[in-house]
Amino acid sequence: MTETPTQTDVAIIGAGPTALFAAFECGMLKLGSVLIDALEEAGGQCTALYPEKPIYDIPAHPAITGGDLIAGLEAQIAPFNVPRLLGQRVVSLAGRRGAFTLTTDRGNTIQARAVIIAAGAGAFGPNRPPLENLDAYENSGCVQYFVRNRAAFAGKKIVIAGGGDSALDWALSLAEIAGHVYLLHRRERFRGAPETLSRIEALAVAGKIEKVVPYQLHGLRGDNGQLAGVDVATLDGQVRTLEADTLLPFFGLSTDLGPIATWGFDTHRNTIPVTPSTLESSVPGIFAIGDVATYPGKLKLILQGFAEGAMAAHAIHPIVHPDTALHFEYSTSKGVP
CATH class of the missing domain: 3.50.50.60 (FAD/NAD(P)-binding domain)
Known part of the structure; x- marks a missing residue:
């Protein structure tokens, strides 16, 4: 003061x-x-x-x-x-x-x-997904809303949730260094420039990115804030677990x-x-x-x-x-x- x-x-x-x-x-x-x-x-x-x-x-x-x-x-x-x-x-x-x-x-x-x-x-501030025990995973850094240090994601199994530019751009960027990238969206179609979408498709064919559509976030699995998996669900209730240690939700x-x-x-x-x-x-x-x-x-x-x-x-x-x-x-x- x-x-x-x-x-x-x-x-x-x-x-x-x-x-x-x-x-x-x-x-x-x-x-x-x-x-x-x-x-x-x-x-x-x-x-x-x-x-x-x-x-x-x-x-x-x-x-x-x-x-x-x-x-x-x-x-x-x-x-x-x-x-x-x-x-x-x-x-x-x-x-x-x-x-x-x-x-x-x-x-x-x-x-x-x-x-x-x-x-x-x-x-x-970020729009946070309504998931149980989200705070614990945020505090441990397993759930992040912004990429401050790209190198920190090297070798990680990453779930990127969202269908807009931020989700697509970081999927492209992190696919170069991550162990595995899941790109999760509730619709089949993503919102992005044609060139960006073409690059996403090429990386999906090459196995660098796994598109998970149409799914949405359903739950988090792990102990003491350490993420082991992300549960995702279709609109009719079919649940799938993605093995992952990082979740990046990009919901604006x-x-x-x-x-x-x-x-x-x-x-x-x-x-x-x-x-x-x-x-x-x-x-x-x-x-x-x-x-x-x-x-x-x-x-x-x-x-x-x-x-x-x-x-x-x-x-x-x-x-x-x-x-x-x-x-x-x-x-x-x-x-x-």
Whole structure:
């Protein structure tokens, strides 16, 4: 808990890739910023969900993992010494354009001239399957919802449950190193790109992946949280046991804006409508970027979030420096302040 409030030009709520780049853009305009995030480390979903999963649509990177992307963004903002308040949520925001006060659930207070909300989809967590004694298997690491270290699954017998992109992508990736991969789905058809589905079929023919369809999770077998098998069942009740020591359920995320939704600005389906040219919300001085922001033509891409961070920083400059004209310069001639 801070004894005196943290003073800054811009309070950035969130510490994912879009938030990190917004901090860089603020630094380039000589705006001080502080990052606040409920997670214990920066990186948002890139760090928490797919640090080793490749991303293919970042400019100049044919492929880059989520972890490497965050490491690069961290290096980029290092010259600006941006403070972080991690492992805490902003629970209240009050004030007006040019003078906001934020408080966190750890008792920290931040005073800022403007606020950027870069909270992604808000607080997120996995949709957990309704299985008996699930907690014990989660605590032992036999049931996991995110792949943080791919090498840890070498030689394992893995059940991957789900029919979407995450399940398919990790089935392809882990089939290269696992002892055996079961791909479980309640329907015959999976939801994926044609190329992905073709690769799944090829690995199934080669015996690298065993498709278990149409089945759904039914129960867990083992002692003291150590998984020995996964029971699966058809819709008409036929039960089969898959010998396995790891279960990876990929049933999507549950998201919640939490206290953000009570701060007085307009929201729409867990997003914040903004003015496209400035990213300002319905409350003057509060901006939203990344997945949490919405406007006509919005694409939920990291690269679009990067551009939004730059636009928001430029829109905030006259709030912090009302008597100083902003003369835009390219970074190649300006350098890092």
